[in-house]
Amino acid sequence: xxxxxxxxxxxxxxxxxxxxxxxxxxxxxxxxxxxxxxxxxxxxxxxxxxxxxxxxxxxxxxxxxxxxxxxxxxxxxxxxxxxxxxxxxxxxxxxxxxxxxxxxxxxxxxxxxxxxxxxxxxxxxxxxxxxxxxxxxxxxxxxxxxxxxxxxxxxxxxxxxxxxxxxxxxxxxxxxxxxxxxxxxxxxxxxxxxxxxxxxxxxxxxxxxxxxxxxxxxxxxxxxxxxxxxxxxxxxxxxxxxxxxxxxxxxxxxxxxxxxxxxxxxxxxxxxxxxxxxxxxxxxxxxxxxxxxxxxxxxxxxxxxxxxxxxxxxxxxxxxxxxxxxxxxxxxxxxxxxxxxxxxxxxxxxxxxxxxxxxxxxxxxxxxxxxxxxxxxxxxxxxxxxxxxxxxxxxxxxxxxxxxxxxxxxxxxxxxxxxxxxxxxxxxxxxxxxxxxxxxxxxxxxxxxxxxx
Amino acid sequence: xxxxxxxxxxxxxxxxxxxxxxxxxxxxxxxxxxxxxxxxxxxxxxxxxxxxxxxxxxxxxxxxxxxxxxxxxxxxxxxxxxxxxxxxxxxxxxxxxxxxxxxxxxxxxxxxxxxxxxxxxxxxxxxxxxxxxxxxxxxxxxxxxxxxxxxxxxxxxxxxxxxxxxxxxxxxxxxxxxxxxxxxxxxxxxxxxxxxxxxxxxxxxxxxxxxxxxxxxxxxxxxxxxxxxxxxxxxxxxxxxxxxxxxxxxxxxxxxxxxxxxxxxxxxxxxxxxxxxxxxxxxxxxxxxxxxxxxxxxxxxxxxxxxxxxxxxxxxxxxxxxxxxxxxxxxxxxxxxxxxxxxxxxxxxxxxxxxxxxxxxxxxxxxxxxxxxxxxxxxxxxxxxxxxxxxxxxxxxxxxxxxxxxxxxxxxxxxxxxxxxxxxxxxxxxxxxxxxxxxxxxxxxxxxxxxxx
Numbered sequence: 001x002x003x004x005x006x007x008x009x010x011x012x013x014x015x016x017x018x019x020x021x022x023x024x025x026x027x028x029x030x031x032x033x034x035x036x037x038x039x040x041x042x043x044x045x046x047x048x049x050x051x052x053x054x055x056x057x058x059x060x061x062x063x064x065x066x067x068x069x070x071x072x073x074x075x076x077x078x079x080x081x082x083x084x085x086x087x088x089x090x091x092x093x094x095x096x097x098x099x100x101x102x103x104x105x106x107x108x109x110x111x112x113x114x115x116x117x118x119x120x121x122x123x124x125x126x127x128x129x130x131x132x133x134x135x136x137x138x139x140x141x142x143x144x145x146x147x148x149x150x151x152x153x154x155x156x157x158x159x160x161x162x163x164x165x166x167x168x169x170x171x172x173x174x175x176x177x178x179x180x181x182x183x184x185x186x187x188x189x190x191x192x193x194x195x196x197x198x199x200x201x202x203x204x205x206x207x208x209x210x211x212x213x214x215x216x217x218x219x220x221x222x223x224x225x226x227x228x229x230x231x232x233x234x235x236x237x238x239x240x241x242x243x244x245x246x247x248x249x250x251x252x253x254x255x256x257x258x259x260x261x262x263x264x265x266x267x268x269x270x271x272x273x274x275x276x277x278x279x280x281x282x283x284x285x286x287x288x289x290x291x292x293x294x295x296x297x298x299x300x301x302x303x304x305x306x307x308x309x310x311x312x313x314x315x316x317x318x319x320x321x322x323x324x325x326x327x328x329x330x331x332x333x334x335x336x337x338x339x340x341x342x343x344x345x346x347x348x349x350x351x352x353x354x355x356x357x358x359x360x361x362x363x364x365x366x367x368x369x370x371x372x373x374x375x376x377x378x379x380x381x382x383x384x385x386x387x388x389x390x391x392x393x394x395x396x397x398x399x400x401x402x403x404x405x406x407x408x409x410x411x412x413x414x415x416x417x418x419x420x421x422x423x424x425x426x427x428x429x430x431x432x433x434x435x436x437x438x439x440x441x442x443x444x445x446x447x448x449x450x451x452x453x
Numbered sequence: 454x455x456x457x458x459x460x461x462x463x464x465x466x467x468x469x470x471x472x473x474x475x476x477x478x479x480x481x482x483x484x485x486x487x488x489x490x491x492x493x494x495x496x497x498x499x500x501x502x503x504x505x506x507x508x509x510x511x512x513x514x515x516x517x518x519x520x521x522x523x524x525x526x527x528x529x530x531x532x533x534x535x536x537x538x539x540x541x542x543x544x545x546x547x548x549x550x551x552x553x554x555x556x557x558x559x560x561x562x563x564x565x566x567x568x569x570x571x572x573x574x575x576x577x578x579x580x581x582x583x584x585x586x587x588x589x590x591x592x593x594x595x596x597x598x599x600x601x602x603x604x605x606x607x608x609x610x611x612x613x614x615x616x617x618x619x620x621x622x623x624x625x626x627x628x629x630x631x632x633x634x635x636x637x638x639x640x641x642x643x644x645x646x647x648x649x650x651x652x653x654x655x656x657x658x659x660x661x662x663x664x665x666x667x668x669x670x671x672x673x674x675x676x677x678x679x680x681x682x683x684x685x686x687x688x689x690x691x692x693x694x695x696x697x698x699x700x701x702x703x704x705x706x707x708x709x710x711x712x713x714x715x716x717x718x719x720x721x722x723x724x725x726x727x728x729x730x731x732x733x734x735x736x737x738x739x740x741x742x743x744x745x746x747x748x749x750x751x752x753x754x755x756x757x758x759x760x761x762x763x764x765x766x767x768x769x770x771x772x773x774x775x776x777x778x779x780x781x782x783x784x785x786x787x788x789x790x791x792x793x794x795x796x797x798x799x800x801x802x803x804x805x806x807x808x809x810x811x812x813x814x815x816x817x818x819x820x821x822x823x824x825x826x827x828x829x830x831x832x833x834x835x836x837x838x839x840x841x842x843x844x845x846x847x848x849x850x851x852x853x854x855x856x857x858x859x860x861x862x863x864x865x866x867x868x869x870x871x872x873x874x875x876x877x878x879x880x881x882x883x884x885x886x887x888x889x890x891x892x893x894x895x896x897x898x899x900x901x902x903x904x905x906x
Contacts, residue, residue: 090851094858098793098807132848298794299862301803328862329849334787338794340551341751345795350754354551395585396782396866398543398894399901405547409752409781413849414867441851448852 017066018423019043023054024071024389025403028379029078029363035403041076043385046423051379067425069418073393075403078377079139079386079421080332081366084232084270084291084320086145087129087154088122091447093324101238101300108453109325113146116451117174122147123154124443129330130158131435136331136413139386139421140376142268142291142320142369144205144232146174152193152200159426159434161386163370165203165232166190168220169211183219190227199422201370205232209245209253214260221262230266230289230371233257236279237271238302254279263288268369270320271296272310273303280310289316289369292361294339296322304346307339308353318369319361331413332362340408355408389418470519471876472496476507477524477842478856481832482531482816488856494529496838499876504832520878522871526846528856531831532592532839532874533785534819537685537723537744537773539598540582540607541575544900546777554691554753561906562778566599569904570627575600576607577896582783583611584888589784589866592839592874593829595721595744595773595822597658597685599627605646605653612879612887614839616823618656618685619643621673622664636672643680652875654823658685662698662706667713674715683719683742683824686710689732690724691755707732716741721822723773724749725763726756733759737768742822745814747792749775757799760792761806771822772814784866785815793861808861842871 019042026039028051042050096108122145133141140161143151148166155162166189167173168182176182186204193202204220206212212220224231236242236253249256254275257263265287272290275283283290292307310317319339321330336358343353367377376386390407392398394415397406419427426434472495479492481504495503549561575598586594593614596604601619608615619642620626621635629635639657646655657673659665665673677684689695689706702709707728710716718740725743728736736743745760763770772792774783789811796806820830829839843860845851847868850859872880879887 093852093863094854097855097858097862098804101803104803128848128851135848295794298798299803301797301801301805304798324863328858331849331865334790334865337787338791341748341791342795342798344754345751345757348754350554350557350752351551352754393894394867395581395588395890395894396784398581399546399898401547401901401904402550405550405781409550410546410777412784412787412865412867414847414865437848441846441848445852448854451854 017042017044017049019067019069019385019420019425021069021071021076021387021389021420024074024076026051026379027075027077027403027407029360030378030380039076041379041387043420043423046385048379048381048383048385051381069389069420069425069428071389073391074417075390075392075407076379077388077390077407078363078379079388079419080137080362081318081369081377082133082138082141082320082330082332083268083318083366083369084293084322085129085141085143085330086323087141087143088117088125088145088151089323089325090128090132091116091121091125091444091451093328095325095451097328104300111453112451113174117146119147119150121447123150124440124447126151126154127158127435127440128444130154130160131432131437131440132330133160134158134419134426134432134435135416135430136333137388137390137416137419138330138332139388139419140366140370142232146176148189148202149192152196152202155200156197157434159421159424161199161376161421163201163203163230164193165205167205167207168216169207170213170216171211183216183223186220187223190223190229194227201229203229203232208234208237208241209256210241210248217257217260217262221260224266230268231262232268232270233262235269235272236274237297239274242274252276252279254282258282271302271305273297273305275306280306280313280315284313284315287316289318291318291320291369292339293320293322294342295335296326298338298342299326304342308343308347311353311357316365316368317361318366319358333407333411333413333415336362336408355404358408359404385420385423387420388416390415391417470495470497470502472520472522472838472873472878474522474524474529474840474842474873477527477529479504479832480528480530480856480860482813483831483833492529494832494840496873496876499838501832501834501836501838504834522842522873522878522881524842526844527870528843528845528860529832530841530843530860531816531829532841532872533590533815534771534823534830535586535591535594535773535783535785536721536771536819536822537746537775538582538594538596538783539776540594540596540604541570541578541598542776542778543581543585544569544574544578544897544904546781548778548904550781557753564906565904566627570599572600572603574900576603577893577900579604579607580611580888580893581897583607583613584885584890584893585783586613587611587872587879587885587888588869589786590841590843590869590872591783591785592841592872593819593823595685599629601642601655602645605649605655608653609650610887612874612877614652614829614874616654616656616683617646618658620658620660621669622660623666623669624664636669636676639673640676643676643682647680654682656682656685661687661690661694662709663694663701670710670713670715674713677719683721684715685721685723686715688722688725689727690750692727695727705729705732707735711735724755724758726750726758728759733763733766733768737766740769742769742771744771744773744822745792746773746775747795748788749779751791751795752779757795761796761800764806764810769818769821770814771819772811786860786864786866786868789815789861808857811861812857838873838876840873841869843868844870
């Protein structure tokens with residue numbers, strides 16, 4: 001083939017593409033695949049159609065209908081997946097820090113939620129969360145909260161992918177004055193939003209085995225099962241909570257949930273700090289998905305969790321930021337760094353949770369938490385184009401011996417230059433394309449001025 | 454006074470100023486002082502000459518000789534102080550991660566240092582370190598390494614402030630083939646660079662009580678004493694090291710150093726992970742300065758340290774990033790966040806090391822580590838103008854209930870917009886003014902291509 005033929009072939013290929021991400025080092029996260037230098041990714045109809053060596057001098061695409069994302073001096077990688085968050089809690093970022101846990105929850109967060117959450121504030125708080133996720137390279141989230149129809153609206157506008165679940169708790173909750181209504185509200189939420197968007201799956205989020213009765217837990221399971229949806233829950237976040245569940249039920253939390261029929265491959269168990277060997281084996285055997293939330297677990301002094309043990313056992317472990325009231329940001333790059341370092345110092349083993357493992361947690365394993373491991377989480381032909389570009393032209397990312405080390409140990413979310421979800425550009429050269437950042441920040445700033453207890 | 458008179462007075466004041474930082478929320482770090490909204494800082498001849506409410510509509514300074522830094526929607530705060538680092542180790546950022554400690558040190562870092570450090574590589578590595586510190590809001594550093602004359606050159610060019618200390622170790626070291634020469638090299642380093650720059654203090658850095666003999670430690674102390682300079686040392690970083698010192702000397706490391714005469718107010722003890730109560734009391738009584746290095750301690754699984762206990766005892770504790778081979782960046786914003794969270798989860802106390810405390814560690818207490826607490830570390834009239842401006846117009850920094858929480862728990866170094874050291878602007882709107890970032894990154898990238906073992 002002559003150079004000319006090769007060029008013609010390339011142009012033909014490009015003309016089929018909607019977007020070409022051009023010239024970066026691709027970290028595909030496909031098992032065993034090394035970094036691919038000088039690589040271009042072709043995207044058509046929302047999917048990755050080709051991944052190939054950039055064999056021409058950049059920016060030669062002639063067809064002006066093709067959108068070019070310049071990735072020279074950059075890393076191209078799967079978008080990050082935030083497998084446990086409460087996006088609208090951006091509203092309470094920095095509202096209450098450094099307090100004893102019960103004071104934080106009962107004197108600050110619960111009263112603030114009760115007084116200040118409504119469809120409007122949840123909508124704007126969720127939009128701010130989406131803005132922050134896009135700005136820091138997250139392309140998909142698992143969100144559990146209240147007024148979740150308004151979260152769906154926000155996530156849909158942002159163009160992000162997500163599993164958005166309505167909270168269920170046997171106490172009066174935002175939007176659900178009578179706890180008896182919680183299951184009905186959740187069912188109606190799912191019925192309303194199922195099929196609304198290709199990118200958004202509605203779901204149910206049981207607050208915890210302690211704050212939901214056995215009846216509520218079983219009813220939630222029944223609904224999620226009938227719609228074939230995942231079921232989220234906070235599991236064994238604190239030692240006190242485990243003790244209280246044991247006092248109440250005579251069983252450790254995992255066994256209690258197992259008895260109720262909740263422990264199966266659709267269960268997403270977040271935190272999972274205090275588990276004994278038998279509980280971990282029960283989760284593994286039943287293919288339960290675990291989500292590690294290290295920064296929140298540290299800030300609220302919940303504990304470190306036996307994450308490296310779970311990974312070694314073969315459990316699927318994703319990574320989440322939790323809500324901004326206990327973190328206080330949604331930066332999964334920092335979360336990966338913290339996950340690796342926390343594991344090392346708690347395990348007394350510097351090899352514990354290496355860089356590649358935590359990057360898996362934030363990408364392909366996160367995808368598996370949602371049951372989307374065949375759709376997203378790696379860069380592969382045929383997969384959905386959920387892709388981010390990380391700008392290496394920054395002092396703190398230089399030099400590059402190993403791009404995976406750069407991603408996990410050196411970068412932060414502000415190094416993300418471009419974000420594509422489902423083949424749509426959500427941020428380009430750090431400019432948002434779907435959301436009006438000034439309007440959102442101004443709105444949330446105004447809302448926050450009234451949030452006082 | 455009429456509005457016109459007021460305006461004339463302001464203009465007169467401004468005409469005396471070299472720089473006005475205009476219109477931000479000032480976090481002065483003066484004890485007991487609340488955040489000052491809508492504040493302007495006037496800088497003349499390298500010093501802060503006024504801190505006052507911005508009582509006019511911004512950008513009205515008419516004298517074009519006055520440089521205006523716009524701090525609307527921003528936080529104005531003291532520059533951060535990195536109290537323990539090895540700047541040139543940016544050369545080895547990501548060169549060796551996730552390895553057992555001894556393999557990391559003896560198979561990777563020491564051999565790489567021996568083969569690839571020379572005056573040229575240390576100079577460029579240090580320049581990259583300076584670039585990264587400026588980019589992330591650090592205005593002063595305590596650096597200990599080898600070929601430190603070349604580090605002084607780099608720091609001087611960058612405009613940063615620093616205590617730059619020549620490493621002393623009783624093994625062959627970069628630039629010091631015969632360990633018997635180590636003290637002579639350090640003395641000559643001090644004599645050469647003392648008084649070279651108002652911003653740079655040369656010093657001695659003893660590698661550790663284990664890797665330096667008693668004779669070397671005493672000789673180093675004698676020199677630092679004769680020049681009235683601080684003495685740096687790595688202290689009790691790992692449990693093994695403490696055991697080995699006890700085997701060798703029959704004493705715990707602090708008591709061993711005390712016996713040699715090193716324990717006084719000029720000693721800067723970094724890491725300080727494994728100390729017993731008696732050692733901590735000995736450090737306190739003698740006004741020793743401790744530097745906490747949480748991310749490096751986590752990554753190398755050294756331990757967490759009893760930092761909150763030391764703070765409660767009244768010890769002066771600064772904050773450092775360590776070198777980029779064990780962190781892998783120099784971002785003190787992330788380091789503050791990690792310090793607070795690590796302390797909470799290890800102490801099992803969510804109130805441990807609150808946001809204000811870790812911000813003190815990175816500012817005024819860091820200044821005290823260098824003995825510069827009357828010169829820098831707070832925003833006060835008469836102090837040196839080492840000031841940074843943090844851009845709040847970012848999704849992850851919105852809303853603002855408490856600016857100190859934003860700084861510690863939400864921000865990262867990339868949010869820093871402007872950096873002033875000693876009244877000189879080193880970064881404005883994220884553009885470097887003293888260093889050529891493209892040249893430095895290209896140079897270090899080229900150096901790194903040859904760094905292979």
